[in-house]
Amino acid sequence: QSLIDEAIQSVYLTRERLSVAEAYRYYKSRVIQINRGIVEGKIKPIAERSFYNRINELPPYEVAIARFGKRYADREYRSVGQQVAATKPMEFVEIDHTPVPVILIDDELDIPLGRPYLTMLYDRFSKCIVGCSINFREPSFDSVRKALLNSLLDKSWLKAKYPSIENEWPCHGKIDCLVVDNGAEFWSQSLEDSLRPLVSDIQYSQAAKPWRKSGIEKLFDQMNKGLVNALPGKTFTNPTQLQDYNPKKDAVVRVSVFLELLHKWIVDYYHMAPDSREREIPYHKWHQSKWTPSYYDGAEKEQLRVELGLLRHRTIGVAGIGLHNLRYQSAELIEYRKYCTPNNGKKLFVKTKTDPSDISYIHVYLESEKKYIKVPAVDNSGYTNGLSLFEHQRIQKVRRLNTKVLADDEALADTFLYMKKRIQEETDRFRRVKSSKPNLPKTGNTSKLAKFNDVGSEGPSSINETPVRHKSEVVFDATEHLDDDDFEDIEGY
Structure with missing residues (x-):
């Protein structure tokens, strides 16, 4: 426990704002260092996830004071249930995943593919959607990576890909604070390393404080009501709501059409419509700020893809x-x-x-x-x-399964046990021979005779066997006394 506290206090709770991964690395290094001087009862380090849990159990206000200062902490926790207000675009950006409740159709085969996953980034200041990614794989680092690339880079390509879209999607640039939940993909070392040069800070939302990331949750609800609910093939969380409705049979929307509709809903509808209180329009709110986004072009754009x-x-x-x-x-x-x-x-x-x-x-x-x-x-x-990488991993998995199917586990077990038995029999036999013949020849001498007599798979199995030789050849008696110098001339034969 003292080493855990030491790592948290000296690494994590500092103004340098080092990551949790860095604190855990320090903790493991200290455990290894101390274990060098322990013969018995060495310290067993806790798992990385357990270390993260210890961090999450710390009083948030005290953590904020240690890492950001009292002024920031007072602003951050000035009242229960109230999130910190953003003062400019991209200051606080929330990210989350959701399964889209609609079954989509393959563009070429016209078969149902199931429900896709949507990863979306939401700007707290303007309430704009700054980026998104759609695919059928479960949320992972790759999902976050694709959505971040979509958020950080400009979207000048949009109208060429979807000519039906009329307005611009101006949202992009460097993120000050990325607000995430506690999903495994957000604790990834790859993500932390990738975001270091791109994002100033990462804020993890606690389960007991849903208001920290309430904007993105409301956004998903708006999307479902404003777009998804009108699509054939919509699914329901409650099976009793289905009645005679079969989403798989009623699904008609192709993947490409859904992608077009999603982007059009974001750019031409959601961004241009007043918020629920009719105070702001996201698109115009974005442009009200004097903040200028950081652009990634040319070499910087390629470097960004590498970093992610x-x-x-x-x-x-x-x-x-x-x-x-x-x-x-x-x-x-x-x-x-x-x-x-x-x-x-x-x-x-x-x-x-x-x-x-x-x-x-x-x-x-x-x-x-x-x-x-x-x-x-x-x-x-x-x-x-x-x-x-996903395809490669699946191919590797199939190969391993095929290999496992071909392997005869029972035959392998019988072979292994037979070999163990034969080794033990040889050990027992040699012990008996050694006890009855205390003056056995030296190994060096017998090894030379084994070379000379070509003992092996094509020759005899003993140096005591008389090989078939020409009359001119000399046969040695293995029972005679041998000196190490007797075979100097055949070394390496």
């Missing part, structure tokens, strides 16, 4: 970098290993970033040069071309 990759730390070996059960190698990586490997015998660790939508390459951060390099997969077959 999946984080892993790996060593560089002779064969390159092993990652995702693949191997990555390049000439530049080989040169870096030549000149940057530590002289103390330690391995050369590097930070890697993977684009989950394409694993045919990774980006490796070269610490000495302060830059990322692109390293391709060693793949002569073209297997990884355009392959996503």
Whole structure:
């Protein structure tokens, strides 16, 4: 407990505002350091999730004072049930996921695909939707990554893709504080590392304080009422509401059409309609601020995509970098290993970033040069071309299942037990022989005779067996006394 408190006090509760992951890393390092001096009863470190729970149990007001100062803490907790008001766009941006309650149809096959997941980002100041992402995979780091890219980059492409949209979608730029819930995808080390240069702070909403992220929750409700409820194929949370209605049979909306309708609802309807109290219109509220967004263009845009990759730390070996059960190698990586490997015998660790939508390459951060390099997969077959990490993981899983089906577990168990039995029998037999023959020849001598007599799979199994030889050959008696020098001339035969 003292080490946990030490990590929290000296790392997390400081004005440097280091992350929870950094505090946990410090805690584990201290445990390892102290365990070096303990012979028995070594300290077992708690799991990372347990450490996060300890952080969440801290009094929020005291945490705010330690990390941000009393003035900020007083403003943050000035009254129960009231969130901090934003003073400009992108100051507080809420993010969350929701399953969209409608079954969509495949564009080409005309078959129902099920309900998609929607990840959306909501600006507290203007009440604008600043970004979103739709797919059929469960919420994950990749869902957050795609939605963030949509939020941070400009949306000048929108009208070309959806000509029916009439208005602009001006919302983008650097986020000051990202407000998230306690989903596993938001505790990801990859997300924390990616957001460090892009977001000033991350605020985790506590379960007992839903008002911290109430804007995004209301937004989902508005979307369902304003768009989804009118679509054929809508699903219901309560089965009794279905009656004679079958969402799968009544579903008619294709994926591409839903995406168009969603974007049109966001840009031409929601952004242009007054809020529930008829005080503000999101689009005009956004433009009332003098704040200018940070633009990402050219090299910065590509750098942003790299930073938002999946984080892993790996060593560089002779064969390159092993990652995702693949191997990555390049000439530049080989040169870096030549000149940057530590002289103390330690391995050369590097930070890697993977684009989950394409694993045919990774980006490796070269610490000495302060830059990322692109390293391709060693793949002569073209297997990884355009392959996503999700697809690769599913392919790997199917291969493992197929291998497991082909394996005969009972036969393998019988073979293993037979081998164990034979080894034990040999051990027992040799102990009996050794006790009856205390003066056995030296191993060095007998090894040389084994070489000479070609003991093995194609020859005899004992140096005492008389091999078939030509008349001119000399046969040694293995029972005679042998000196180490007798076979110097056949060493390495």
